[in-house]
Amino acid sequence: MPPIIRTDNLTKKFKNLTAVDHLNLEIEEGEILGLLGPNGAGKTTAILMIATVIRPTEGTAIVGEYDIRKQPNKVRRLLGLVFQEPKMLWVSTPWDIVNWHAKVCGLSTEERKRRVREILEAVDMWEARRKNVHALSGGMRKRVEIAKVLIQRPKIAIVDEPTAQIDIVGKHRIWNMLRELREEGSTIILATNELYEADMLSDRVGIMHRGKLLVCDTPKNLKDSIIGGDIVDIQLEKDVSTQAVQELKSLKEVVKVMQVNPSSLRLYLNQVEEVVPRIMNLLMKQDVPVTSIRMSEPSLDDVFAHYTGLTIEEAQKTGV
């Protein structure tokens, strides 16, 4: 099946700043594609071009079967958009906004009544449904913004930082709703600078930095691509022999063995889940029983650092 979205050297320049630099990305129908990167990486600019809100300087994107430059109106019909900073300029209430959206999406009166309530409850805005939007907090506005896309159930949902400013309980609730939306048939593009959100929610993650896409793959493949990125700390009942250390070093997935003290080791390796049983066997055969073992996988931050030399937080701070 052809991808539902394909960007083709999509580029945006603001004067002499290249916000998005020849982006080539394919998004499969039904997936959640996370775009992860620090502030200023170009995520919002990229998705706003795909959503036909801003025009590319160069390149284009095909959404469904339509070109964003030539058939923007057709593209818009496929999309629902959650803005990073929702603007609700008119005087109205969460209920009015979501109900109006449901009307535009063609829901019958009966269904509208039921769904509007269901969704406002799901985003925890039912109690506050009659409040004036000017009186809402940033997090509440964001939840109303998300309710719009949930009621619309667009073919493609583009969500920009959906859980910024939202507390952890609210975040989990929204992640679940986005998963449900995907299960109901939507394809989702998620822009975020939160590692955990990208990791938890995305089928594939595209990592962006300074307008460029560095890499795009499943979170697992991205982590596995870091050579020696998995760490295993092993505490032994007695001192480990040189022979045991040599045998550990000879495992092909093991990149480095550090002897922290005579009875504890730290191993840097790949594919931790497959290697650990073999390590245990090997140590048992060498008659050095294991007291405890702790494993840690690389995070997407390690992947980001692998490509840029910086953690996302460092990139965020220095703005580079």
Ligand SMILES: Nc1ncnc2c1ncn2[C@@H]1O[C@H](COP(=O)(O)OP(=O)(O)OP(=O)(O)O)[C@@H](O)[C@H]1O
């Ligand atoms: N309208 C504009 N005019 C000038 N520069 C802009 C404009 N919009 C974005 N930029 C610049 O383009 C770059 C990319 O911005 P963008 O908002 O796409 O980043 P982002 O990855 O979404 O960041 P954040 O995580 O902070 O939302 C930044 O350097 C930003 O200052």
Ligand SMILES: [Mg+2]
């Ligand atoms: Mg942004």
